């Protein structure tokens with residue numbers, strides 16, 4: 001069964017008189033991986049919380065399986081929420097429970113599985129995120145990166161069909177972020193779940209998603225195939241992807257227009273204005289796992305919309321398709337420090353798709369605020385991974401690489 005489509009139309013959210021964003025329209029294609037970018041404070045987390053019904057937008061609709069989450073009854077919302085697995089930005093672990101109990105919580109609360117089965121599922125997910133052996137530790141005793149990974153494991157125990165990750169990579173070092181990115185692609189290959197990932201990590205945005213969106217100035221500046229944003233020469237995109245101080249984006253979201261213009265003019269004058277970073281190939285699932293079903297579906301979808309895309313994006317898509325055609329699948333990369341099964345091992349099948357969940361379950365859609373004793377999740381300390389092998393070099397892949405430039409419509 002393909003993943004679940006999430007159709008958002010004309011969504012508008014304000015808190016009192018403060019409008020956060022207006023008229024957000026996008027469709028998360030079933031089973032594809034999408035990334036949402038945007039300067040701090042543009043409402044990315046508010047968007048994720050709106051998607052699962054924790055926040056109520058005033059206008060617009062969010063349709064999943066023919067149900068509009070903005071308007072449906074609470075009981076229906078409760079049902080739909082069972083499809084979601086969410087990693088909140090703050091991790092939201094129970095501070096008084098050890099990691100094992102935190103991760104087992106949704107299974108104990110919302111399924112009737114025997115403890116022996118729960119133990120197997122928790123062990124599998126903890127191994128997957130590299131926390132094997134840390135079962136008895138409390139959230140307050142581990143690093144920010146470990147807490148993040150525990151939140152990740154908890155978000156996955158009910159085998160969700162829609163996975164929302166709010167900055168899964170913040171607080172992780174670059175190596176672990178690389179493994180996490182591979183884990184996301186591998187999970188997608190195994191489950192065909194629909195992913196939406198909020199990240200500030202440019203490498204993640206370049207290598208993981210099928211689609212990229214960007215929130216800016218209270219609107220969704222764009223959402224579409226990754227090549228469209230990655231080949232855009234819009235100043236906002238270029239500044240964001242280059243992590244540059246000069247440009248329209250300021251410390252508190254956006255700059256005074258006049259100042260931004262002055263800076264851009266200065267940069268243009270000095271010839272120092274950087275273009276976009278070069279495009280990178282999209283990650284493939286680790287060899288031995290099933291191919292991502294989304295790749296073929298996306299290819300057909302992008303073909304159908306090709307004539308609507310900017311020329312640079314079209315060129316990038318065509319180039320990468322031509323490069324990908326004669327190439328086989330990536331070679332085995334071995335086990336990851338997150339303890340994934342080695343290449344060739346049987347994929348971890350969802351233990352119970354559609355397992356019941358409740359909006360009150362941590363790791364489900366309504367996880368509690370972090371309990372006292374839980375340190376901030378972006379703590380700088382990191383755990384030492386049980387690295388058994390590194391990610392091997394992967395050939396460029398996916399139907400999506402190639403340079404090009406395009407301005408936002």
Ligand SMILES: Nc1ncnc2c1ncn2[C@@H]1O[C@H](COP(=O)(O)OP(=O)(O)OP(=O)(O)O)[C@@H](O)[C@H]1O
Pocket residue numbers: 015020038039040041042043044045046047089
């Ligand atoms: N429950 C709330 N009540 C009132 N205002 C809120 C609430 N939640 C968020 N906001 C406001 O909405 C705006 C967007 O917040 P949000 O957390 O979604 O930003 P973000 O894009 O996720 O930023 P970051 O990248 O820093 O995580 C902020 O101004 C924030 O203060």
Ligand SMILES: [Mg+2]
Pocket residue numbers: 044045046089166
């Ligand atoms: Mg946020």
